Amino acid sequence: MKLVLRNITKRFGSLVANDSISLEVSPGEVHCLLGENGAGKSTLMNVLYGLYQADEGEIVLDGEVQHFLGPGDAMAAGIGMVHQHFMLIPVFTVAENVMLGNESTGFAGTLDLDAARGRVREISERFGFHVDPDALVEELPVGVQQRVEIIKALSRDAQVLVFDEPTAVLTPQETDELMEIMRQLKEAGKAIVFITHKLREVREVADRITVIRLGKVVGEAEPTASNAELASLMVGRPVELVVHKDEPRLGDDALVVKDLHVRDALGHVHLDGISFTIRAGEVLCVAGVQGNGQTELTEAILGLQEHVEGSVTLDGRQLVGRSVRQVLDAGVGFIPEDRQADGLVGGFSIAENLMLNRSFRSPFVRGGSLRVDALEEFAERKLEEYDVRAPDIHTRASKLSGGNQQKVVVARELSRDLRLLVAAQPTRGVDVGSIEFIHKQVIATRDSGIPVLVVSTELDEVVALADRIMVLYRGQVVGIVPGATPRETLGLMMTGERPKDVVA
Amino acid sequence: MSTTGLSPAPVPTAGPTIDTVPVVSRKTPIIFGVLTLALVLILLLEGQSGETTFRLAARTDFATLPELTVPSMGGAWALAVACALLTAESVRRYAGRRRTAAWVLVAFAVAWMAGFLTWAAAGETVPVVGLLAGSIALAVPLVFGALGGVLGERAGVVNIAIDGQLLLGAFAAALVGSLTGSPWAGLVAAMVAGALVAVVLGLFAITYFVDQVIVGVVLNVLVIGLTSFLFSQVLAPNAASLNTPPRFPRIPIPVLGDIPLVGPVFFRQTAVVYLLYIAVALVSYALYRTRWGLRVRAVGEHPKAADTVGIKVNRTRYRTILLAGAIAGMGGAFYTLVSVPQFNREMTGGAGYIALAAVIFGKWDPIRATMAALLFGFASNLQGVLAVLGSPVPSQFMLMLPYVITIFAVAGLVGRSRPPAADGVPYQKE
Ligand SMILES: Nc1ncnc2c1ncn2[C@@H]1O[C@H](COP(=O)(O)OP(=O)(O)OP(=O)(O)O)[C@@H](O)[C@H]1O
Numbered sequence A: 001m002k003l004v005l006r007n008i009t010k011r012f013g014s015l016v017a018n019d020s021i022s023l024e025v026s027p028g029e030v031h032c033l034l035g036e037n038g039a040g041k042s043t044l045m046n047v048l049y050g051l052y053q054a055d056e057g058e059i060v061l062d063g064e065v066q067h068f069l070g071p072g073d074a075m076a077a078g079i080g081m082v083h084q085h086f087m088l089i090p091v092f093t094v095a096e097n098v099m100l101g102n103e104s105t106g107f108a109g110t111l112d113l114d115a116a117r118g119r120v121r122e123i124s125e126r127f128g129f130h131v132d133p134d135a136l137v138e139e140l141p142v143g144v145q146q147r148v149e150i151i152k153a154l155s156r157d158a159q160v161l162v163f164d165e166p167t168a169v170l171t172p173q174e175t176d177e178l179m180e181i182m183r184q185l186k187e188a189g190k191a192i193v194f195i196t197h198k199l200r201e202v203r204e205v206a207d208r209i210t211v212i213r214l215g216k217v218v219g220e221a222e223p224t225a226s227n228a229e230l231a232s233l234m235v236g237r238p239v240e241l242v243v244h245k246d247e248p249r250l251g252d253d254a255l256v257v258k259d260l261h262v263r264d265a266l267g268h269v270h271l272d273g274i275s276f277t278i279r280a281g282e283v284l285c286v287a288g289v290q291g292n293g294q295t296e297l298t299e300a301i302l303g304l305q306e307h308v309e310g311s312v313t314l315d316g317r318q319l320v321g322r323s324v325r326q327v328l329d330a331g332v333g334f335i336p337e338d339r340q341a342d343g344l345v346g347g348f349s350i351a352e353n354l355m356l357n358r359s360f361r362s363p364f365v366r367g368g369s370l371r372v373d374a375l376e377e378f379a380e381r382k383l384e385e386y387d388v389r390a391p392d393i394h395t396r397a398s399k400l401s402g403g404n405q406q407k408v409v410v411a412r413e414l415s416r417d418l419r420l421l422v423a424a425q426p427t428r429g430v431d432v433g434s435i436e437f438i439h440k441q442v443i444a445t446r447d448s449g450i451p452v453l454v455v456s457t458e459l460d461e462v463v464a465l466a467d468r469i470m471v472l473y474r475g476q477v478v479g480i481v482p483g484a485t486p487r488e489t490l491g492l493m494m495t496g497e498r499p500k501d502v503v504a
Numbered sequence B: 001m002s003t004t005g006l007s008p009a010p011v012p013t014a015g016p017t018i019d020t021v022p023v024v025s026r027k028t029p030i031i032f033g034v035l036t037l038a039l040v041l042i043l044l045l046e047g048q049s050g051e052t053t054f055r056l057a058a059r060t061d062f063a064t065l066p067e068l069t070v071p072s073m074g075g076a077w078a079l080a081v082a083c084a085l086l087t088a089e090s091v092r093r094y095a096g097r098r099r100t101a102a103w104v105l106v107a108f109a110v111a112w113m114a115g116f117l118t119w120a121a122a123g124e125t126v127p128v129v130g131l132l133a134g135s136i137a138l139a140v141p142l143v144f145g146a147l148g149g150v151l152g153e154r155a156g157v158v159n160i161a162i163d164g165q166l167l168l169g170a171f172a173a174a175l176v177g178s179l180t181g182s183p184w185a186g187l188v189a190a191m192v193a194g195a196l197v198a199v200v201l202g203l204f205a206i207t208y209f210v211d212q213v214i215v216g217v218v219l220n221v222l223v224i225g226l227t228s229f230l231f232s233q234v235l236a237p238n239a240a241s242l243n244t245p246p247r248f249p250r251i252p253i254p255v256l257g258d259i260p261l262v263g264p265v266f267f268r269q270t271a272v273v274y275l276l277y278i279a280v281a282l283v284s285y286a287l288y289r290t291r292w293g294l295r296v297r298a299v300g301e302h303p304k305a306a307d308t309v310g311i312k313v314n315r316t317r318y319r320t321i322l323l324a325g326a327i328a329g330m331g332g333a334f335y336t337l338v339s340v341p342q343f344n345r346e347m348t349g350g351a352g353y354i355a356l357a358a359v360i361f362g363k364w365d366p367i368r369a370t371m372a373a374l375l376f377g378f379a380s381n382l383q384g385v386l387a388v389l390g391s392p393v394p395s396q397f398m399l400m401l402p403y404v405i406t407i408f409a410v411a412g413l414v415g416r417s418r419p420p421a422a423d424g425v426p427y428q429k430e
């Protein structure tokens, strides 16, 4: 089915999120949408899927103009969407999720679960998905949940498939599998719209590329275009894809972790006796497939984990056993991996979010009451400095696009006197321009003599930032290697193997 | 830059588990222990003499069960020992990291209750059939209310107004029943009344996003005020014509009603009670096995996801709470068309709140919520029966009994409960 979007305009109040955007996608084609955070990509797709009504413009499928009043209409017309935040019901099984809204029923509305299971198996076999129809969705890893979303769309016979940043939450391995799936779908004659911030993915699968900036189409690019070309088209200026950094000027041992053990309430061991040191002015990156103890490591340092044994000292002061507040007061800055859950209060304004870690004393609080002037002045400055795209500082954090939310978190954490920065997935879901910016901030933090711990599943990011790299596997340190270690070696270490020349 | 070619070997992404210790709740053995100890203490401190008789028979055609007579202290001690053994079994399972089996739970509950009754009714006769049948009678409105509550909350609407629905249902049933002389018309009126309360709840909670708990509480107060006013101004002065509803007759079911013990308890009831059985079965079947149920649950768990597959969230919620209101209204009819053939001010006595508790104790499941409501009915009736028998327990303590039993049962039996994820959260499109 051929999809044509013609002059779509969508406004939110005074903000024009989509400004007369036109787009064509043919069957058997992957069309990539590129653009900065807040450029209006998700908005355009939500219009296509019937979640928003366009203010102007039309959606044309195979020459027929469509009028979608809701997602139900869009689905019936053959449009399927894999949302940025999955639209699955965690306590339902895969089969139930797939059949919801499109149930085959027997006598008196009785669910025909067998038919749904059969459908899941059939699609799953056709594309090699390996999904158990009776598994509970909440117990599945994200990569598999995403496949359930794809099955959901395919089971309704979708001819146009929209993937909105599907790889932001995937491990490198799951990403490769998704690329393969998209190629198969393409061969099966589906028209595919693919949104991502990762240029290597674009070049791997895209047939056509459209770049959007500030709600407008700024041009098309060939899949053969270089990363630098694509990046500058997106951002509207040349972008440094790998941030320049000088040799580190190392100081004393600053963060010393010794024999750290972390368990959860159920007794599962997440960290099994790890030890490492970060010197002042050094970036240590933690690499490894998600779920090997990285989250628990950052949370243990912050004091968010309950069952912690061992020692973590910062400039000689013990952090284990302290409250989060005491750890923050000791000068630890923390960029959490899930900004929406742990980094921001969605219902608060940007300004209020910017003072969350200093909510009890100067400069923003005096005598128990807020100093609104100081806060607003500060927020205006940070908005400018970090290039946060928002109408004003009173905008609610939940209304910001993902990348802009991330910038608010980074701005807050870096605008304090720090003695340690802990950054977990600092650029997840962030566009190339902002990645450049955040990376520069991290390096500047290092150069001011502060130890930095970065956790990232993006190998590109690890290689770009690290002075040394630590690989975790099943809660243990596989090895700590220099920043210039070849990717092949790192990849091997991430599977738990220690190359001969590496010492733990 | 590319990282292909070095994708790591498959690692279980669901989280690393290096060694795993299954968690088994130690609540059950602890509660068993406490209860057994309490029983032993009662027996030690407050000895009784004489014999206890359990009358198991009602008039039945098949066979008449004999009366069971045991020496009070001997019997009670024997049952206390049985409780201790079951506790030991539960501890043994806990030590072996296994859950306490259902049969152990049931056996413990029966043994403990029998032991307590043997002691409390020393020198008397316990009418077992009457005790159980009375429990059902007390539980019927609770079960109706709990069913309505489960339905609403499964769809994401917290309904504090169950009590209001029961009360308005009772009122409407009395009024319309008296006017028409037909209990069936009264029942229908009660359902309409319950649904009416639901409409108001929906209007504020679904359409205008008002906090659902507050709307519910306000509705309860409103219904109390309204019915009390109408009662004193309209019903009481014209009691003969407006407040003398006909009663549903008891209809024993042939064969089933003649089974010893079970028959007289469950199958010599009124049509309302039979409707209750049907309602429980239908609701639990429909909720888990039909398209309608799947959509209701989807809307209560993740309304946005339901919306993206084309389900009309708020319409589904409205329909569900209307049905739930009608069911709760039937519970109200039971007061005036079965229990006492007249309406009285605040005659539900807060039963709606107990029904609400049953919803939560029953983990938002129709069958479990029914069980919880039945348990409460049993405990209330036990208190009444023991008061008549003249038990050695001070009456103030006896009044606590229903609540204490419910709390112990729930604390011991119900594991972690998780409400529907979007329970109480209005759905607002952007
Ligand atoms: N419901 C809404 N109300 C008001 N403004 C909105 C709403 N949704 C999006 N916006 C604004 O519209 C613009 C486009 O947002 P959109 O989510 O489409 O960006 P995006 O291109 O998907 O960005 P990202 O790559 O970060 O996901 C942003 O400035 C955002 O703040």
Ligand SMILES: [Mg+2]
Pocket (backbone or CB within 6 Å): A041, A042, A043, A084, A164, A165, A401, A402
């Ligand atoms: Mg987006």
